[in-house]
Amino acid sequence: MSALAQQWGESLRSATPAQGPRWLDELRLRASDQLTAHGLPQRKDEDWKYTPMRVLEKLNPAIAYHPGSENHFLEKGQTTERGLNGKWFSDPIFPAALLDKPDYEIRVYDGVLVGHEGSDRPGVTVLSLTEGLQRYESLLRKHIESVDISGSAQAFTALNTATLNQGLVIHIDQQVDAGTMLLRWALSGKAGPSIHNFRVFLLLGEGTRLQLIEQFESADHSGSALNVVVHVELGSNAVLDHLRLQNESENTVLMSSTRIDQAQGSRYLYAGFDLGGGLVRHELKTVFGGSGAHATFLGAFVLDNARHVDNHISVDHASPGCSSEQFFRGVLGGRSRGVFNGKALIRPGADESSVRQSSANLLLSPLAQIDTKPELEIYADEVEARHGATVGQLDEAAIFYMRSRGLGEAEAKRLLVAAFCRAVTDRLENQALAGRISQLIDQAMPSFTQEN
Amino acid sequence: MLEIKNLHVTVGGKAILKGLDFSIEAGQVHAIMGPNGSGKSTLGNVIAGREGYEVTQGEVLYKGKNLLELAPEVRACEGIFMAFQYPVEIPGVNNTYFLRAALNAQRKYRGEPELDSMEFLKLVREKLKILHINDDLLHRAVNEGFSGGEKKRNEIFQMAVLEPVLAILDETDSGLDIDALRLVAEGVNRLRSDDRAMIVITHYQRLLDHIVPDKVHVLADGKIVARGGAELALKLEEQGYTWLEQGGIQSLGAELRA
Ligand SMILES: Nc1ncnc2c1ncn2[C@@H]1O[C@H](COP(=O)(O)OP(=O)(O)OP(=O)(O)O)[C@@H](O)[C@H]1O
Numbered sequence: 001m002s003a004l005a006q007q008w009g010e011s012l013r014s015a016t017p018a019q020g021p022r023w024l025d026e027l028r029l030r031a032s033d034q035l036t037a038h039g040l041p042q043r044k045d046e047d048w049k050y051t052p053m054r055v056l057e058k059l060n061p062a063i064a065y066h067p068g069s070e071n072h073f074l075e076k077g078q079t080t081e082r083g084l085n086g087k088w089f090s091d092p093i094f095p096a097a098l099l100d101k102p103d104y105e106i107r108v109y110d111g112v113l114v115g116h117e118g119s120d121r122p123g124v125t126v127l128s129l130t131e132g133l134q135r136y137e138s139l140l141r142k143h144i145e146s147v148d149i150s151g152s153a154q155a156f157t158a159l160n161t162a163t164l165n166q167g168l169v170i171h172i173d174q175q176v177d178a179g180t181m182l183l184r185w186a187l188s189g190k191a192g193p194s195i196h197n198f199r200v201f202l203l204l205g206e207g208t209r210l211q212l213i214e215q216f217e218s219a220d221h222s223g224s225a226l227n228v229v230v231h232v233e234l235g236s237n238a239v240l241d242h243l244r245l246q247n248e249s250e251n252t253v254l255m256s257s258t259r260i261d262q263a264q265g266s267r268y269l270y271a272g273f274d275l276g277g278g279l280v281r282h283e284l285k286t287v288f289g290g291s292g293a294h295a296t297f298l299g300a301f302v303l304d305n306a307r308h309v310d311n312h313i314s315v316d317h318a319s320p321g322c323s324s325e326q327f328f329r330g331v332l333g334g335r336s337r338g339v340f341n342g343k344a345l346i347r348p349g350a351d352e353s354s355v356r357q358s359s360a361n362l363l364l365s366p367l368a369q370i371d372t373k374p375e376l377e378i379y380a381d382e383v384e385a386r387h388g389a390t391v392g393q394l395d396e397a398a399i400f401y402m403r404s405r406g407l408g409e410a411e412a413k414r415l416l417v418a419a420f421c422r423a424v425t426d427r428l429e430n431q432a433l434a435g436r437i438s439q440l441i442d443q444a445m446p447s448f449t450q451e452n
Numbered sequence: 453m454l455e456i457k458n459l460h461v462t463v464g465g466k467a468i469l470k471g472l473d474f475s476i477e478a479g480q481v482h483a484i485m486g487p488n489g490s491g492k493s494t495l496g497n498v499i500a501g502r503e504g505y506e507v508t509q510g511e512v513l514y515k516g517k518n519l520l521e522l523a524p525e526v527r528a529c530e531g532i533f534m535a536f537q538y539p540v541e542i543p544g545v546n547n548t549y550f551l552r553a554a555l556n557a558q559r560k561y562r563g564e565p566e567l568d569s570m571e572f573l574k575l576v577r578e579k580l581k582i583l584h585i586n587d588d589l590l591h592r593a594v595n596e597g598f599s600g601g602e603k604k605r606n607e608i609f610q611m612a613v614l615e616p617v618l619a620i621l622d623e624t625d626s627g628l629d630i631d632a633l634r635l636v637a638e639g640v641n642r643l644r645s646d647d648r649a650m651i652v653i654t655h656y657q658r659l660l661d662h663i664v665p666d667k668v669h670v671l672a673d674g675k676i677v678a679r680g681g682a683e684l685a686l687k688l689e690e691q692g693y694t695w696l697e698q699g700g701i702q703s704l705g706a707e708l709r710a
């Protein structure tokens with residue numbers, strides 16, 4: 001077992017146990033035991049084969065505990081000691097917001113909710129985990145207990161469960177359109193490298209709608225880790241438009257695990273953009289619990305230096321007549337490494353399912369690497385399945401053509417990479433947001449002036 | 453303007469140009485004809501600066517300076533334009549955006565102010581009117597899904613906007629309908645001026661009816677084997693290259709033999 005896992009185990013054993021409902025206290029202990037017994041993910045764990053823990057081990061973060069701070073979660077419009085007079089404390093730790101004037105804005109700073117602002121929409125409830133456990137205990141319990149925490153492959157969900165006391169609960173009553181919500185995450189590394197654990201619940205009732213934009217971006221780049229577990233429950237015909245932008249520094253580790261339960265006719269539309277980070281992994285797993293549901297997973301990552309981004313998507317077609325799509329574009333420069341693993345399981349009886357999967361990647365440097373793996377398992381009839389994975393380089397003929405018209409080589413390459421990524425941004429409905437993300441993609445591109 | 457002396461070029465280890473001599477002055481239009489595979493496009497690509505063409509001997513002077521040491525974009529900024537025989541498709545890169553970026557890169561190089569999108573649009577509208585090109589090609593990605601003829605028209609459109617000093621048209625007439633042929637000719641003739649030069653690579657007399665060249669060069673097996681006035685093209689059209697290869701050169705007057 002790695003030194004880091006041992007250190008975490010000792011830390012968990014000596015920590016003051018959090019106080020909560022009895023079932024939760026017991027679960028925390030079980031999770032702690034799991035982590036202590038099995039340690040961090042290893043190469044032999046199939047799902048972690050291409051994502052080593054080196055960067056995390058080098059960062060060597062201590063587990064951050066935030067006992068008590070949970071109780072200070074604010075009423076709408078109020079602020080913490082970080083804020084003043086109902087206005088956001090203009091903390092430079094949060095860089096420019098991705099979305100102007102969202103209906104709700106929620107900030108999580110070093111793994112602690114630091115407040116929220118939002119409109120008064122009847123039927124939309126925003127709570128801290130503590131409050132949420134009081135109001136929706138059985139609902140949250142069902143989700144919390146459903147998380148797999150066993151073995152080294154689940155080390156991060158186990159850690160998240162063992163330390164569970166910080167979280168956010170969004171509950172939307174049926175038929176309510178909750179508008180736009182910006183969820184901003186920032187890390188400071190102020191108290192030395194730490195790993196912060198946080199839990200999010202997005203509970204969307206029947207016929208609801210929410211556009212959620214998550215922004216992982218810190219102005220401070222001193223290095224830290226964040227481990228997030230997200231539960232999404234979509235009632236029948238609910239629509240969640242979920243965009244995630246990650247633009248962190250190279251000494252940041254981000255682990256995210258999102259589980260989506262979709263009822264009949266619901267739509268989950270995910271778009272993930274990874275433009276930074278040191279070691280980043282997104283696990284997204286959706287389960288179709290009713291017919292006519294749909295899920296789209298769009299993704300683009302643009303990496304330079306030694307960044308590592310891993311996307312593990314899994315779609316469980318447990319009901320008939322559902323459709324899913326995974327569409328990823330990766331651009332890798334420097335010594336960066338990308339992993340794309342896209343699973344789709346069409347269970348017996350899930351007839352008339354449709355699955356599409358596309359992963360295309362550009363390697364800009366001989367030392368960059370991509371591991372892309374589609375996994376389709378089909379056990380039903382009349383299934384429409386299409387998948388394709390490509391790995392290539394920039395088109396030399398196109399570069400020459402552009403140069404022959406007067407564009408510099410670097411500019412020609414930038415245009416090609418931008419065009420490649422536009423396949424993803426063009427699919428966003430919000431044009432203004434797509435424009436902003438394209439700009440960020442432009443800034444994230446490896447420098448083409450030197451060979452890298 | 454352009455002077456090529458004893459040029460030897462190999463591609464993938466294979467000798468393609470084998471001691472080619474060629475020169476053109478400002479104000480002139482020259483045609484290069486010759487059988488398939490004789491090295492015409494190779495010559496164009498060497499002038500434009502494509503990688504993979506190894507110059508083993510000889511020199512290429514442009515405005516009196518060594519052209520071969522310049523990067524392709526610098527050559528373009530210095531006024532060289534090649535209308536490619538097979539223009540490349542660039543999915544996702546908008547045609548208009550690309551052309552404005554190219555024009556502005558050239559203007560910047562020359563120390564001229566860059567054009568904003570309104571100014572550029574005005575320029576484009578003017579050129580389109582003159583060339584009778586359908587503007588829906590502008591909104592699409594560079595050459596993507598263009599028909600053969602549309603690609604050639606797009607090359608001429610780029611040429612009209614970039615206003616090069618030395619333009620090389622590599623079989624721009626192939627695959628064009630009669631109207632488009634006239635359009636290409638018009639594009640060339642409009643650019644014709646005392647301080648510009650143009651090299652037209654073609655297989656057909658047709659284009660030369662519209663663009664009367666000052667000189668015709670015949671390229672065979674990597675060398676210029678004959679040169680003459682516009683009437684040489686007519687003679688070739690009549691007799692064919694086989695005639696040329698089977699001793700036709702000898703039957704040409706001494707002044708035509710290169
Ligand atoms: N990359 C390459 N590798 C090997 N041979 C090549 C390569 N590129 C060109 N050639 C060869 O060089 C010769 C000259 O080609 P080039 O394209 O210059 O001919 P061309 O005169 O333009 O012919 P056409 O009239 O058919 O356009 C041909 O035999 C061609 O096959």
Ligand SMILES: [Mg+2]
Pocket residue numbers: 492493494537622623
């Ligand atoms: Mg050719």
